[in-house]
Amino acid sequence: EVRLLESGGGLVQPGGSLRLSCTTSGFTFNVFAMSWVRQAPGRGLEWVSTIGGGDTYYADSVKGRFTISRDDSKSTVYLQMDILRAEDTARYYCVKDAVNGNGIYDSFDIWGLGTMVTVSS
Amino acid sequence: EIVLTQSPGTVSLSPGERATLSCGASQTIRSNFLAWYQQKPGQAPRLLIYGASSRASGIPDRFSGGGSGTTFTLTISSLEPEDFAVYYCLQYGSSPSSSMYSFGQGTKLEIK
Numbered sequence: 001e002v003r004l005l006e007s008g009g010g011l012v013q014p015g016g017s018l019r020l021s022c023t024t025s026g027f028t029f030n031v032f033a034m035s036w037v038r039q040a041p042g043r044g045l046e047w048v049s050t051i052g053g054g055d056t057y058y059a060d061s062v063k064g065r066f067t068i069s070r071d072d073s074k075s076t077v078y079l080q081m082d083i084l085r086a087e088d089t090a091r092y093y094c095v096k097d098a099v100n101g102n103g104i105y106d107s108f109d110i111w112g113l114g115t116m117v118t119v120s121s
Numbered sequence: 122e123i124v125l126t127q128s129p130g131t132v133s134l135s136p137g138e139r140a141t142l143s144c145g146a147s148q149t150i151r152s153n154f155l156a157w158y159q160q161k162p163g164q165a166p167r168l169l170i171y172g173a174s175s176r177a178s179g180i181p182d183r184f185s186g187g188g189s190g191t192t193f194t195l196t197i198s199s200l201e202p203e204d205f206a207v208y209y210c211l212q213y214g215s216s217p218s219s220s221m222y223s224f225g226q227g228t229k230l231e232i233k
Contacts, residue, residue, distance in 0.1 A: 035222075045158075045166065045209055047222035060219050093165055105221060107156035107213050109177065111165035 002026035009115030022094030029075035033097040038090035122220035144210035154214030
């Protein structure tokens, strides 16, 4: 069974940093792109970042502040979040791409339960 | 950037009725790379439809997707109590960039 488990969320002051982790199991991690999607309380879904092969992509709202990375030996993807703002408050979901292959970016077929990030003083 | 607009924002129907949800795109979605997700309160979204019309694994056949280009629909042929939820569309047809993915704002399907 494919599993994604996020961790690292919490309460942080504006301007602070957090590092989210997503540990995975049940699939060949290194051949799939992985992404982060967030959802502010009571709001819709927003794509944040994707990593596939050696490439990384970011939404404009987080570019320059967030860094996505992966450790294929640990089947884990990370999201380093710096210079956090109140508007970054959301549940952050780790999501798996539906199709394997280098440079393939498809729909998201498996989602973790998410980890909550609250940015407040 | 492709902007997705879902309609209606909220729809009230009864079990057994047919539901039709719409997702409109600001420009043509390449290869109809459009997916639909269902989200229930306190849960992560679940993939229902990909490629505009293909059902994901384990999804009941009362769910169907259609459309092409800029206009897409999700139809639930006969609503079951567990189908009342929020539904989102996602486009994944854009070239890799800062706007490679975009979601619609969601349609809430509530019990009448």
